[in-house]
Amino acid sequence: MNKIAKLFVTFISAITLALVSFTSSFAKVEGEYIVLGSAISLTGKYSSNGVHTQNGYNMAVERINKMGGVEVQGKKYKFEIIYYDDESNPKRAAQLAERLIKQDGVHYMLGPYSSGLTKAIAPVTEKYKIPMVEANGASRSLFTKGYKYLFAVLSPANQYLEVAIDLAVEKNGGKGVKIAQAFEQDAFSQDVRLGILDAAKRTGSEIIIDDKLPKELNDMAATLAKVKAVKPDVLVVSGHTKGALTAIRQISEMKVDVPMLAMTHCDAAKLSKQHGKKSEFALCASQWHKNLSYKDKFFGSGKKYAKDFQKEFGYDPPYQSAESSAALLVFKDAFERANSFDRDAVRDALVDTEMQTFYGNIKFGPGGQNVAKPMILFQVRCKGDDCENRVVAPTKWASDKFYHPIPKWSERS
Amino acid sequence: MDFLIFKAPMLMVQASLDGILLGILFALIAYGMALQWGVMNIINIAQGDLVILGGYIAYTIYLWGIHPAWGVIISPIIMFFVGWGLYKLVINKVVDRDLFISILATFGIAIVFQQLMNFIFGADVVVAQSEYGTTMLFDNSVTLPNSKIFSAFISVLYAIALVIYMRKSKLGRAIRATAQNARAAKILGVDTEKVYAATFGINAALCGIAGALISITLTLHPYVGLPYTVRSFMIVIVAGLGNLPAVAVSGMGLGLFEEFADYILGTEFRIGAVFMLLVLILVYRRFKLSKKREYLK
Numbered sequence A: 001m002n003k004i005a006k007l008f009v010t011f012i013s014a015i016t017l018a019l020v021s022f023t024s025s026f027a028k029v030e031g032e033y034i035v036l037g038s039a040i041s042l043t044g045k046y047s048s049n050g051v052h053t054q055n056g057y058n059m060a061v062e063r064i065n066k067m068g069g070v071e072v073q074g075k076k077y078k079f080e081i082i083y084y085d086d087e088s089n090p091k092r093a094a095q096l097a098e099r100l101i102k103q104d105g106v107h108y109m110l111g112p113y114s115s116g117l118t119k120a121i122a123p124v125t126e127k128y129k130i131p132m133v134e135a136n137g138a139s140r141s142l143f144t145k146g147y148k149y150l151f152a153v154l155s156p157a158n159q160y161l162e163v164a165i166d167l168a169v170e171k172n173g174g175k176g177v178k179i180a181q182a183f184e185q186d187a188f189s190q191d192v193r194l195g196i197l198d199a200a201k202r203t204g205s206e207i208i209i210d211d212k213l214p215k216e217l218n219d220m221a222a223t224l225a226k227v228k229a230v231k232p233d234v235l236v237v238s239g240h241t242k243g244a245l246t247a248i249r250q251i252s253e254m255k256v257d258v259p260m261l262a263m264t265h266c267d268a269a270k271l272s273k274q275h276g277k278k279s280e281f282a283l284c285a286s287q288w289h290k291n292l293s294y295k296d297k298f299f300g301s302g303k304k305y306a307k308d309f310q311k312e313f314g315y316d317p318p319y320q321s322a323e324s325s326a327a328l329l330v331f332k333d334a335f336e337r338a339n340s341f342d343r344d345a346v347r348d349a350l351v352d353t354e355m356q357t358f359y360g361n362i363k364f365g366p367g368g369q370n371v372a373k374p375m376i377l378f379q380v381r382c383k384g385d386d387c388e389n390r391v392v393a394p395t396k397w398a399s400d401k402f403y404h405p406i407p408k409w410s411e412r413s
Numbered sequence B: 001m002d003f004l005i006f007k008a009p010m011l012m013v014q015a016s017l018d019g020i021l022l023g024i025l026f027a028l029i030a031y032g033m034a035l036q037w038g039v040m041n042i043i044n045i046a047q048g049d050l051v052i053l054g055g056y057i058a059y060t061i062y063l064w065g066i067h068p069a070w071g072v073i074i075s076p077i078i079m080f081f082v083g084w085g086l087y088k089l090v091i092n093k094v095v096d097r098d099l100f101i102s103i104l105a106t107f108g109i110a111i112v113f114q115q116l117m118n119f120i121f122g123a124d125v126v127v128a129q130s131e132y133g134t135t136m137l138f139d140n141s142v143t144l145p146n147s148k149i150f151s152a153f154i155s156v157l158y159a160i161a162l163v164i165y166m167r168k169s170k171l172g173r174a175i176r177a178t179a180q181n182a183r184a185a186k187i188l189g190v191d192t193e194k195v196y197a198a199t200f201g202i203n204a205a206l207c208g209i210a211g212a213l214i215s216i217t218l219t220l221h222p223y224v225g226l227p228y229t230v231r232s233f234m235i236v237i238v239a240g241l242g243n244l245p246a247v248a249v250s251g252m253g254l255g256l257f258e259e260f261a262d263y264i265l266g267t268e269f270r271i272g273a274v275f276m277l278l279v280l281i282l283v284y285r286r287f288k289l290s291k292k293r294e295y296l297k
Helices: A002-024 A047-066 A090-102 A115-127 A162-171 A187-203 A221-230 A240-253 A268-279 A302-313 A319-338 A343-351 B009-040 B047-063 B068-094 B099-121 B146-168 B170-180 B182-187 B192-217 B225-239 B244-265 B267-296
Strands: A033-040 A070-072 A075-085 A108-110 A132-134 A150-152 A178-184 A206-213 A234-238 A261-263 A283-286 A354-357 A360-363 A376-383 A386-393 B134-137 B142-145
Touching: A033 A047, A033 A090, A047 A075, A047 A302, A047 A319, A070 A319, A075 A090, A075 A319, A090 A108, A090 A115, A108 A319, A115 A132, A115 A150, A115 A187, A132 A319, A162 A187, A162 A234, A162 A283, A162 A376, A162 A386, A178 A187, A178 A221, A178 A240, A187 A206, A187 A234, A187 A240, A206 A221, A206 B267, A221 A240, A221 B009, A221 B244, A221 B267, A234 A240, A240 A261, A240 A268, A240 B142, A268 A376, A268 A386, A283 A386, A302 A319, A319 A343, A319 A354, A319 A360, B009 B047, B009 B142, B009 B146, B009 B170, B009 B192, B009 B225, B009 B244, B047 B068, B047 B099, B047 B192, B047 B225, B068 B099, B068 B146, B068 B192, B099 B225, B134 B146, B142 B146, B146 B170, B146 B192, B146 B244, B170 B182, B170 B192, B182 B192, B225 B244, B225 B267, B244 B267
Parallel strands: A033 A075, A033 A108, A108 A132, A132 A150, A178 A206, A178 A234, A234 A261, A261 A283
Antiparallel strands: A070 A075, A283 A376, A354 A360, A376 A386, B134 B142
């Protein structure tokens, strides 16, 4: 009897579960709203970039909705996003992705912030066949796993600083250069490192220092002492904002003279806020800059986007916001071309995406990465303690000449 | 590449000086930990987070336009009360329990502090600029930021002041008496409750000084507290409780060890090497203890 009772309970709960998932599958489009889901880092160590990402998403949602929304089968729909805070924790992000899909019935996802969290979510969206357009996971390993439902509007991590090596070689008269590099041990930075290794091989350059920085590291003195001793042609550092700020602090304090310093995550606003003119001449890899000449009908140009963003949120948009806004434009375009809410139809439409946004051209490669947009390099240039990013490469968009070599510390005021 | 240090003797000098200067700072944090461990039998996992909070206090006054070096005076004053408050709020409930409970409690405090700092100061890395310049030695081949020299100097100064205070003052004597035998001290009229609160406050104040020094020498981030906890734990394990000279030596030793591990094993093993050393020392201690016990039998 007991056994039968147990069976009965199991049966009932199975039916309830089935019903729940059945009803929720209608929730992808509610009334006139297309519901997107995103786990985003609003607290924890990625919270500042998480907020930039969210602001980018919100800005685009508002703009698209205001300009008529998304037209599918002759009916206008608006975007709406359900956000959950993933606390900058990959495990939590994966749970929240499950929750968005299973409980909230979300059928289209926007990415979280950072490669690590995107990596945690991608297997979930893949399992449920949920198309995800992400704007903040650049790690190469995301695009080599054969994911079919993952689309990234940004260039993969290995391309971040390749341009810098090319530039150094060019300045060296086409001959290989000596590279010193220090990378944090996280998925993203290690991919940037792979890109440098490729570039070094391609250009016949030699890597003379190859340090891996621990995640908690806030002291690079040893690496920099080595750099001082071996005098490389270019020093490459990647360790998120933390790495960039630590590097600038210690390079200036230890008076390390390198002809060229290339980094990731080194937005001039952030660097100069903390370090003033000491951050001058650093080369920074960036996905986007407002001066680029791309255009679309929603945001106009990059400059216009920056202005509107400034008005709305009170600060100059970092590229993390711009690429996040672009993700929404991609979704809108895909829905309209698919002209359906069928997930696979939308996914197929995403595969065929070929468009220009204010953020850059977007076309997805076989792994889901954006292959149509190059990375850009800008150099931090200062007047007094007031610094700004000036684009120096690629030459097509360069607004300024690349300043090389960096003057010695003894000659800097 | 890993043995570059043996080819360039100046690197050896640089590494040693960097290590010693950093080690003195570690020793200051460790001394606070040893003090409260000895007196209250509490291992404070939140030690590193108290340090970072102290750093943020210095950073805040820096934002107000005050030179961050004043942080070494302002930060400990505020942190003393933070420590006192923490004791009254949480620690007094776990102080007589076993070690595991206090570790759990301070671990909880650490998480709360991290999130609060993240909430108040943001997740961005911040630094305070002392503009102290750089000392160059040996024709420019060894460079020492003056901020590091300043921080070592201040650490030594405070350590000496604390030792004198512990010897001479009434509270200092009460703290030492409580550390030796809390029950006896109580019977003889020492207000142990007050002693505990003061000890926790002094420890937090030491963390405040160290934090202020870190804000001008290294970088601050809400989540970099743990390595400081581990380092001070390690220094205390090596030096033993209530032995300031040993704490100083073992602090500098750890600083040196870290720098040399960086050059010889590679930067990626820098903090890993500290953990490894910790395991080795614990195993060695255990080994020594077990021998002693047999002898006692």
